[in-house]
Amino acid sequence: MTVPRVELKNVSRTFGSVRALVDIDLQVAEGEKVVFIGPSGSGKSTLLRCVNALEVPDRGEVFVDGEPVRTDASDIDALRAEVGMVFQHFHLFPHLTALENVRLAPRLVRGDRDERTALQLLDRVGVADKRDVKPDLLSGGQKQRVAIARALAMGPRAMLFDEPTSALDPEMVGEVLSVMRDLAGEGMTMLVASHEMGFAREVADRVYFLDEGRIVEQGPPEQVFDDPREERTKAFLSMVL
Amino acid sequence: MTRSRELLVRVAVTVAVFGVLIGALSLSEQPFDFASVWAHRGQYFKGLGITLVATACAYVIGLTLGVFVALARLSRTLWIRHLGDLYVEIIRGTPVMVLLMLAYWGIAPLLGVDDKLLVGILTLGIFSAAYAGEILRAGIESIERGQFEAARSLGLSRRQTLRHVVLPQAFKRMIPPLTSELIALTKETSLLWIIGVFELTAAAKGTGAHTYAYLEAFLVAAGMYLCITIPLSFLARNLERRLGYEARMGVHL
Numbered sequence: 308m309t310v311p312r313v314e315l316k317n318v319s320r321t322f323g324s325v326r327a328l329v330d331i332d333l334q335v336a337e338g339e340k341v342v343f344i345g346p347s348g349s350g351k352s353t354l355l356r357c358v359n360a361l362e363v364p365d366r367g368e369v370f371v372d373g374e375p376v377r378t379d380a381s382d383i384d385a386l387r388a389e390v391g392m393v394f395q396h397f398h399l400f401p402h403l404t405a406l407e408n409v410r411l412a413p414r415l416v417r418g419d420r421d422e423r424t425a426l427q428l429l430d431r432v433g434v435a436d437k438r439d440v441k442p443d444l445l446s447g448g449q450k451q452r453v454a455i456a457r458a459l460a461m462g463p464r465a466m467l468f469d470e471p472t473s474a475l476d477p478e479m480v481g482e483v484l485s486v487m488r489d490l491a492g493e494g495m496t497m498l499v500a501s502h503e504m505g506f507a508r509e510v511a512d513r514v515y516f517l518d519e520g521r522i523v524e525q526g527p528p529e530q531v532f533d534d535p536r537e538e539r540t541k542a543f544l545s546m547v548l
Numbered sequence: 549m550t551r552s553r554e555l556l557v558r559v560a561v562t563v564a565v566f567g568v569l570i571g572a573l574s575l576s577e578q579p580f581d582f583a584s585v586w587a588h589r590g591q592y593f594k595g596l597g598i599t600l601v602a603t604a605c606a607y608v609i610g611l612t613l614g615v616f617v618a619l620a621r622l623s624r625t626l627w628i629r630h631l632g633d634l635y636v637e638i639i640r641g642t643p644v645m646v647l648l649m650l651a652y653w654g655i656a657p658l659l660g661v662d663d664k665l666l667v668g669i670l671t672l673g674i675f676s677a678a679y680a681g682e683i684l685r686a687g688i689e690s691i692e693r694g695q696f697e698a699a700r701s702l703g704l705s706r707r708q709t710l711r712h713v714v715l716p717q718a719f720k721r722m723i724p725p726l727t728s729e730l731i732a733l734t735k736e737t738s739l740l741w742i743i744g745v746f747e748l749t750a751a752a753k754g755t756g757a758h759t760y761a762y763l764e765a766f767l768v769a770a771g772m773y774l775c776i777t778i779p780l781s782f783l784a785r786n787l788e789r790r791l792g793y794e795a796r797m798g799v800h801l
Contacts, residue, residue, distance in 0.1 A: 359701050388703025398698035402716045402793050412702035415712060441793050454698075461703055 310373040312337045312465055312496045313358055313390075318367035320353055320520075327353040328364070329520040335465070340497045342507040342528070345517035346543060351500035354517070355467045358498065359390040372464060388416055391458030395470040397450040399442040405429060405453045406438040409460045416461070428456040432486045448479030452486055465496040472503060502547055508532060516540045573763065584759040585768050588751070595751030596772055602669050602737045602747060603776075607730055609673025610680045617681025622688060632681070639678035645739055647671055652743040668740040676733050683725045687718035720791045727784035731777045738773075748772060 311334040320328040328350045335341050343351040356362035357369050360378045369376040376386055399408050409428055413419035429435045432452040434445075442450055451471055458466060468487065472480045484506050491497055491510045501507065507514055507528050514531040516524045516539075524537045532548075535541050574580065585592075620632030639647070651671040652664065661667060691714050699709040741750035752769035756762035 361697050361701060384700075384703050384705050387701055390701075392698075392701040394694060394698065396694055398692075398694035400695065400698070400713055400717075402720075411712060412699075412704060415708050416703045443793060457698075457702065 309336070311335055311370070312339070312372060313498065314370040314373075315354070315357065316368045316370070318354075318357060318364045318369060320350075320357065320362060320364050326520045328357070331367070331520075331522060333515075333522070335496060335498060337464075337496055338494045339512050340491050340510050341499070341513050341515065342511040343498070343500045343515045343517055344502060344504075344507065344531075344543070344547075345515075345523075349517040350520040351517055352469050353520075355392070355469050355498055355500055358465070358467055359387050359392055361392075384416070388412065388461045389464050391461065391463035391466040393451070393454050393458050393466065393468045393471045395474050397442070397447075397454045397474075399445075399450055399454055399457070401442050404439045404441055405434060405445070408442070408453055409457045412457070413460050425456075425460060428459050429453070431459075431489075432456045433482070446479060447475045448482045451475065451479075451483045455483075455486055455490070459490075465498065466490065468497065468499040468501065470500050470502075472501065504532060504548060516543065518543070580764060581759070581761040582764050582768070584761050585755055585764045588755040588758065588765075591751040591755060592748065592768065592772065595746060595748040598665065598746060599734070599737050599748040600776070602665065602672065602740060602745070603730070603734045605669045606672035606676055606737070607733055609670065610676025610729070610733070611726075613673065613677035614680025614684055617677055618684035618688065621681065621685050636678045636682060639675055640682075644672070644675050644736055645742065647675055648739060648743055664744045665740075668737075668743060668745050672733060672736060672740075675736070676729060679729050679732075680726070683722055683729060684718075686725075687722040688714055690721055691717050720788065720793075723784055723788045723791070727780060731780055734776050734780075735773065 313333075313335040315331050315333040318328055318331040318333075319326070325348075331350075331354060333354075343354065345351055353362055357364055358371070358376065360369075360376050360383055363378050371386065371389060374386065377383065399405075400411065403411060406422065406425055406429065409425040410419075410422055413424070426435065426438065429438055432455055434449050434452050434456070437445060437449060437453070442453070445453065455466075455471075471487070472483050475483065480503070484503060487497070487499070487506070488510060497510075499507075499511075511528045513525055514528045515522055516531060516535075516537070518539050524531060524535060524540045531540065532544065535544060617632050617635055620628050621636070623629045623632070648668065648671050652667050656662070656667045688710075695713055695717070696709055699713040700706075704713070737747055738749035740747050741753065748769055752765045756765035759765065
């Protein structure tokens with residue numbers, strides 16, 4: 308049996324009295340694309356954040372390629388670099404140009420002075436012409452594409468997308484989804500929290516519906532979307548579709 | 549409004565304000581006597597020199613110590629954090645004049661230190677560190693959490709995140725309050741005459757006592773303080789503008 312790329316074993320996380328994640332078990336194989344849907348506060352973000360240790364589970368364990376993810380580990384920085392993360396609000400570094408945003412981590416973490424890889428990445432997400440522009444002068448769609456290039460620059464083994472299109476104007480959603488679609492086509496392992504049902508249908512191998520920190524239902528997209536078994540899933544889908 | 553028009557309005561208002569002030573002051577029966585103040589110019593320049601030296605030294609001490617105060621207050625370790633909190637609350641909560649007297653008449657004799665200027669500079673530096681520390685801490689904390697998370701998720705260490713992501717952004721936000729602190733410190737050196745340091749205010753006081761031209765003596769001192777503080781404001785504003793990376797919109801209420 309091969310080791311899953313990302314695995315959560317019995318993971319729970321509580322914030323005060325709020326149970327953000329309850330006994331989550333999850334395996335994502337190399338190259339698999341998994342989409343998490345669910346109402347806000349259902350635990351989608353917390354789940355993704357546990358994978359690169361921005362959040363620490365109270366109980367349970369997270370593994371990337373069989374290696375446990377722990378914030379107290381001495382190699383946590385290296386582990387984080389193995390998993391790319393794209394945020395809802397981009398979080399580009401505003402004092403750096405698009406190119407510098409992409410180059411910063413390879414330069415600091417790996418001592419990589421070559422800017423060719425960064426330029427190729429900007430080209431791949433279609434913003435090569437904005438290389439010397441600072442984030443404040445980019446559109447939302449361009450920002451998110453630079454953010455994706457920045458996350459790819461460390462050559463991650465998996466990519467986490469935390470509602471990558473939720474903060475975008477409608478006309479910019481398409482350009483970001485198209486970059487993500489290309490990435491999926493290249494075989495990247497992807498964990499995506501999103502309400503883009505079209506994207507999920509087209510790209511996802513599996514869809515998870517989360518509510519109140521639990522996995523309520525999972526399955527191939529056509530099953531979860533077209534023939535949901537659980538009442539809560541039906542209720543949620545009838546609201547968003 | 550065009551730039552030249554803006555300049556015109558600014559100059560006109562400035563001239564009008566000073567005209568009214570000088571006019572009001574010259575209503576008194578005695579004519580201005582700047583000649584006797586000019587006779588004491590040597591005292592003024594000596595005082596100005598000491599004011600500048602004391603300000604610069606105290607500011608450097610305050611900033612250096614302030615870095616440690618800020619780091620302490622941001623520490624993950626509770627007792628270190630509490631030390632930082634204590635420092636800020638105690639030093640910031642005590643009048644600087646009381647601190648000066650405490651230092652010079654209370655503590656310095658215990659340590660066998662007799663240099664008035666040294667005691668003054670150290671006290672002002674320690675005082676300023678409480679403010680500088682708060683400015684640095686607030687600047688760092690003003691950087692949104694997402695910036696830390698983005699940097700850490702890319703594999704940057706804590707130190708790299710601080711050095712390459714947080715501080716460059718925080719520094720720009722710290723310039724205005726750090727300038728205010730430098731200006732405040734320049735003026736606070738005027739308290740040093742209390743422990744016998746011969747700085748600018750002491751020079752004015754001495755000149756006034758000698759010539760009875762108190763009005764003129766202190767007007768000159770006030771003018772000299774402004775000659776230090778106003779250029780500082782301009783420099784800071786320029787620096788802030790040069791570091792700017794956000795698309796700017798002027799805000800007028």
